[in-house]
Amino acid sequence: MAKKENNNRRDFLVISTYAFGAVGAGSFVWPLIDQMNPAADTLALASTEVDLEPLEEGQAITVKWRGKPVFIRHRTKEEIMSAKKENLDNLKDPQKDEDRVLNEKYIVLVGVCTHLGCVPLGQKTGDVKGEYGGWFCPCHGSHYDHSGRIRKGPAPVNLEVPNYKFLSDKLIRIG
Amino acid sequence: MSKNKSKNSVVEWIDYRLPIFTFLNHELNEYPTPKNLNYFWNFGSLAGITLVVMIITGIVLSMNYTAHVDYAFDSVERIMRDVNHGWLLRYIHMNGASFFFIVVYIHIFRGLYYGSYKAPREILWILGVLILLLMMATAFMGYVLPWGQMSFWGATVITNLFSAVPLVGESIVTWLWGGFSVDNPTLNRFFSLHYLLPFLIVGLVILHLVALHRFGSNNPIGIDAKGKQDTIPFHPYYTIKDLFGLSVFATIFAAAVFFFPNFMGHPDNYIPANAMQTPAHIVPEWYFLPFYAILRAIPDKLGGVLFMFGAIAVLFILPWLDKSPIRSSQFRPIYKLFFWILVFDCILLGYLGAKPAEGIYVLLSRVATGYYFFHFIILLPLLPNIEKTRPLPISISKPILSSSSFSTAAAVREKK
Ligand code: HEM
Ligand code: FES
Numbered sequence: 001m002a003k004k005e006n007n008n009r010r011d012f013l014v015i016s017t018y019a020f021g022a023v024g025a026g027s028f029v030w031p032l033i034d035q036m037n038p039a040a041d042t043l044a045l046a047s048t049e050v051d052l053e054p055l056e057e058g059q060a061i062t063v064k065w066r067g068k069p070v071f072i073r074h075r076t077k078e079e080i081m082s083a084k085k086e087n088l089d090n091l092k093d094p095q096k097d098e099d100r101v102l103n104e105k106y107i108v109l110v111g112v113c114t115h116l117g118c119v120p121l122g123q124k125t126g127d128v129k130g131e132y133g134g135w136f137c138p139c140h141g142s143h144y145d146h147s148g149r150i151r152k153g154p155a156p157v158n159l160e161v162p163n164y165k166f167l168s169d170k171l172i173r174i175g
Numbered sequence: 176m177s178k179n180k181s182k183n184s185v186v187e188w189i190d191y192r193l194p195i196f197t198f199l200n201h202e203l204n205e206y207p208t209p210k211n212l213n214y215f216w217n218f219g220s221l222a223g224i225t226l227v228v229m230i231i232t233g234i235v236l237s238m239n240y241t242a243h244v245d246y247a248f249d250s251v252e253r254i255m256r257d258v259n260h261g262w263l264l265r266y267i268h269m270n271g272a273s274f275f276f277i278v279v280y281i282h283i284f285r286g287l288y289y290g291s292y293k294a295p296r297e298i299l300w301i302l303g304v305l306i307l308l309l310m311m312a313t314a315f316m317g318y319v320l321p322w323g324q325m326s327f328w329g330a331t332v333i334t335n336l337f338s339a340v341p342l343v344g345e346s347i348v349t350w351l352w353g354g355f356s357v358d359n360p361t362l363n364r365f366f367s368l369h370y371l372l373p374f375l376i377v378g379l380v381i382l383h384l385v386a387l388h389r390f391g392s393n394n395p396i397g398i399d400a401k402g403k404q405d406t407i408p409f410h411p412y413y414t415i416k417d418l419f420g421l422s423v424f425a426t427i428f429a430a431a432v433f434f435f436p437n438f439m440g441h442p443d444n445y446i447p448a449n450a451m452q453t454p455a456h457i458v459p460e461w462y463f464l465p466f467y468a469i470l471r472a473i474p475d476k477l478g479g480v481l482f483m484f485g486a487i488a489v490l491f492i493l494p495w496l497d498k499s500p501i502r503s504s505q506f507r508p509i510y511k512l513f514f515w516i517l518v519f520d521c522i523l524l525g526y527l528g529a530k531p532a533e534g535i536y537v538l539l540s541r542v543a544t545g546y547y548f549f550h551f552i553i554l555l556p557l558l559p560n561i562e563k564t565r566p567l568p569i570s571i572s573k574p575i576l577s578s579s580s581f582s583t584a585a586a587v588r589e590k591k
Contacts, residue, residue, distance in 0.1 A: 033350075036364065042354045062451060067356035069451045112356075115476060117335040118328065118453040139332065139457050140471055140532050156476050 047175030049167070052106060060123045062111060065174045069111035069119050070162060071135070072172075075146060080104050082133070083146040093157045097147045100161050108172065109148040110162050113137040115155035120144060135159070202388055207406035208413055209394035211571050215289075216392060216413075217420035218282040223380060224421060225275045230373050232268040233317075240320065242366035244359045247322035248447045266436040272314050273439040274428050276462035279307060288514055290502030291393040297494040299386035304490045306379045311463070313372040316365040318460060319357075323444030328457050330357045330365070336470075339477040356450060397502030398567055405571040456531065464528030465521050469547070471532045472540035482544065489551040496551055499559040506565040513554055520546050 048065045050072060055061060060073040075083070080097075084104075088094040101107055111119050115137065121127040122135035122144075130136030130143035132151045137144075142153030149158040164174040190196040239258050241250040254261035283303070286292055292300035319330045334351050338344040353360030391400065400406050407413075431438065439461055443454045459467050466483050473479035489496070504511040524543045530536040 036353050036360075037350050038352075038354050039360070042358075042360065064451065067354060067358045067450055115335075116332040116338075118332065118457065119451065138455055139453065154471075154474060154476060154479070 047173055049171065049173045052170045052172060055106075057105075062123050063174070065110075065162065070174055071107075071109045071111040071123055071148075071159075073107050073109075073123075074105055075107055079133070079146040083107075086145065086147075086149075090151075092150050095147075095149060095158055100147050100149075100158070102164070102166060106172075107146070107148060108162060108164055108174070110160040111135075112160070113139065113142055113155055114150065114157045114159065115140055115142050115153070120159075202384075203414075204408065204410040206388065206409040207391065207400070207403070208409050209392055209400050209405060209571055210407045210412075211394050211396065212392060212413070212416075213395050214416075214420060215281070215285040216394075217417055217424075218278050218285060220417040221278045221420060221424050222275065222282055225271060225278055226373065226376060226380065229268065229271050229275060230377075232264050232271065233370070233373065235264055236268055237370065240366075242320070242363050244322060244362055244448070247320060247362060251321040263432070266432045268317075269440065270428065270431045270436060272317065273460070273462065274424075274431070275310065276314070278424075279310065280462070283307070284518060287517070288504050288511075289393055289395060290397050290497070290499075290504070292494045293497065293500075293502050294494070295390050296386070296393065299383060299389075300494055301491055302379055302383040302386060304487065306376055306383065307490075308487060309372050309376050309379065313369060313376070314460065314462070316369040316372070318444075319362065319365045320369060321444060322362065322448045324446045324448055324454050325441045325444040325457070327357060327448035327450065328453055329459055330361065332457060333459075334361075336480050336483075339480045341477070358450075393502060394571060395503060396505060396568060396571065398571065401570045458529050461525065461529075464526075465524035466528070468524040468528035468540045469544045471528075472537065472544040482548075486547060489548065493551065493555075497555040499555075499562070499564070501564050501567065506567055507562060508565065509562045510558060513550060513558075517547070517550050520550070 046066055048063060048070075050061075050063050052072070052074070055072065055074045057074050058076050060071060062069045062071055064070070083097040086097070088096065097104070111123070113120050116139065118137050118139035120135035120137040120142070122129040128136045128138070130152075132143050132145035134146045134148060135144040136142070137153065137155065140154050142155035143151045144155075144159055145151050147158075148161070150156070162174050164172050166172050186196055236254065239250065239254050239261060241247055251265065254265050256262075258264075286300065286303070315329070315333060319326045334348055334357065337347045337351065340347055349355065351361070352358065353364065391406075394400075441458065441460075446454075458464070466486060469486050470479045470483040473482050499507065499510065501507055504514055520543050524540070524547065527536055527540045527543060532540075
């Protein structure tokens, strides 16, 4: 009996030593891993203001936000119509056009293909815009529509809509 | 030849305390090696030498390289134009990476052809696959350092592969980048790791050699050496053969460095990285093309990533997938045929990886990917059931069989 108690006591000591050792090692390893996450100054660069005044109907501009391109497009009436009347059943990642814009004239998208991160074509006038007239990613062939929704190709989801708000009629802040 | 009885008393004094000379003598001089090795056995030592060349040129390149997005591209151009012999050092390092992969791929296919991964060399083989993985990581990160368009977009596409991981994918990618896109923090850590990983490879190479020297080299007929009559000492026989192979290799390598230094590279990497514009066709370095083809063959993002890593993962379990006890293809007529189909399949995948992912190329990639996995997962385990293997020779010294000399030991082995 005395021996058994002694064993329990031993086990307890051994297990708690391992546990403390593991916690200690873990709290040393965590800073080593976490230092690779975005640093405070990288996080601080997180917002950009854009003036939409010079952007005519049918034109698009690309601005840089957090090191990535953001597409802003002043859509034409036809483009808005075609984006709105799309039947959601046809979509891989169903989302209404209304839920992707604040003002239906302007579509604001992160210009990074949701497949593996290339910048889709379609901002410049001469660009290939894909079968749905929005954007086309040349890397592995993803087609996006006027709302930036994925229609064809390997990309799993729609182009991301960044966090932004209208500071006035023609001025937005992204991030 | 058995003991290191050096005449030099200093050597003896040291060896008594630190038996390094005995060790070297044992492993590099008298080390008994099968006497029938062919030139495919040169590629191991060539890989080792190439690794050393990469480390030496890498260290001196680092003395002139600046790991910062604003300076990296220019610092590499400065290496090319202004640093004394910089062009030579960079071209050796740049082409050295390609030659390293050529040598290692031949080395691997040698192993596949002669069954070198079979018992008792499974761990030796697994260490080799680990080396391949680390080499791939090293080469990938090295290619990012010059910060050209292909550097940047290659890094973007490959790091984004991890976003396919369910739930935590995005966090992993942000963590890899140290930001919200491939940027300065990414470049810095890639440089740090690019410097580190080759030294880890050296560590694995040492373990690879320890495992090799446990049972010695396999050989073209794949049966164990059965005594002194089957082996010759490593030195001078294989040292001289390796040196001869090295001179041929160095000649070809030099021809590439001096006459076609950019043949295996991509011209877009001489355009500075631009985060706002993707080049029209992103292709990885040639040595990644077969894997890239597999990635694109699968129409699902996560699936593509899994199959791509799976293509290497099957190599880890290969020693247990191939159930035939006969090592060398020389005695396995059907396996030999399928071996060559696999070689062709891999080259085809490489070709498809360089083509745009559309039309017939997609279909072909799927077929070739399917065949690759069929070979390892279905064919190899089932083949021994139907394959009639040729009789094995009695020993390395008596490779020619007359019906009377067909030993029972070999017959038993063959039946298994
Ligand atoms: C396994 C061995 C290695 C491989 C496969 C490898 C591969 C590569 C590749 C493919 C590049 C890009 C070349 C280019 O296009 O310019 C590169 C660049 C570079 N590597 Fe390595 N490397 C290895 C070892 C090392 C080591 C050990 C160091 C440092 C000690 C190093 C330092 C560098 C530097 C500073 C660059 C940038 C300069 C340049 O681009 O030429 N490398 N490496
Ligand atoms: S990155 Fe756009 S389709 Fe692959």
